Amino acid sequence: MTTQIPVSASAPLPIEFSTWSWQGHNICYTVQGEGVPLVLVHGFGASIGHWRKNIPVLAAGGYKVFALDLLGFGRSDKPIELTYELELWQRLLKEFWETHIQEPAVFVGNSIGALLCLMVLADYPEITRGGVLLNAAGGLNHRPEELPLPLRLMMTGFNKLVTSQLVGTFLFNIIRQKPRLRRTLRQVYRDRTAITDDLIDLLHEPSCHPNAQKVFAAILSAPPGPKPESLLPKIAQPLLILWGEKDPWTPISSAKFYQDLAEEKEHVQFIPIPDTGHCPHDERPDLVNAHILNWLNTAIR
Structure with a gap:
């Protein structure tokens, strides 16, 4: 069964999911x-819909575009008996490729998704042609040694709160409120006109699932995973790195080793993508699509 996902009026084709x-x-x-x-x-926290401005354009450019909701996100199931970690989603991507693609592919990711793409490129080079990273995260979560002591203690306390049944549910219900989501996006989107009601709905809807809070807590308390610096020496495939210069979450200063x-x-x-935040593919899709297609x-090819 397939169902249509709404896209902008300028998109050449509707997006369907299976x-x-x-x-x-x-x-x-x-x-x-x-x-x-x-x-x-x-x-x-995102899903297939976050690529709604990219999928039709990249497909029209002569490519077969796949996108999926990682387990625990979007419209995919949200089981609570699993250990959520980057390696789980890496296996998911590998087996998705084995089932649906079966020829070397280009892996394109944003934030945590970009780190996952690096892991696939490094560990399964035989299934990849190359990779595109957009504001790649340094880990699934912050590593304690990377934080100053006051912030390290604060994050430890916060993680204990979000994993508790009573307080965790209360905090999650605050975080997922639409006005709160809009304020969060205003921190990471430089172009406020890109923060549409459709985008808020896209992020809010999965949070209404009964298991969403427990999955959220499990991911926040998961290990950070491998460092990009340890993965990059293994990668010989072509690599395009796009970076929103005004990203406060993964600032461009943290991308120096990519630049080097x-x-x-x-x-x-x-x-670098000027005057753009953490999600350049959604905030500046015309520019990002052009860079990706040109590369x-x-x-x-």
Whole structure:
């Protein structure tokens, strides 16, 4: 069964999603277009819909575009008996590729999704043609040693609160309120006109699932996973790194090792996106789509 996901009026084709059963759990995914396969991987709290401005354009550019809701997010199942960690989603991506794609693909990710793409490129080079990273996260969560002591103690206390049954539910219900979501997005989107009601609904709807709070707490208390610096030396595939310059969550100053790598390695390209925040594909889709298509047409084909 397929169901349409609303997209902007300028999108050339509607986006539809289907369901795939993975280890007994329903995973929501979409596919559009023909050509070299692209796999789009969303960030924390997002879903397929966060790519609504990109999927039709990339498909129209001559590529077969896949996107999926990671387990625990979007319209995919939200089981509470699992240990949520980056390696879980990495296995999901690998087995999704084995089931639906079966030829080397370009993996495209934002934030946590970008880190997952790096993991796939590093550990499963045989299934990849290259990767596109948009404001890549340094870990699923902050590493304690990377935080100053006061903030480290504060985050430890916060994690204990969100994982508690009573207080955690109370906090989650505050965090997921639509006005609160809008204020959060105003911190990371420079273009306020991109913060539409559709975007708020897209982020809010999955939080209404009965298991959403427990999954949220499990992810916040999960290990951070591998560091990008440890993955990059393993990657020989073409790599495009796009970075919103005004991102307060993963500031461009934290991307220096990507910039240095691009200067040293011919297969790595780094492009800053001016006056843009953490989600450049949604905030500046025309520019990001053009950069991705140009890179694909030169570095991949």
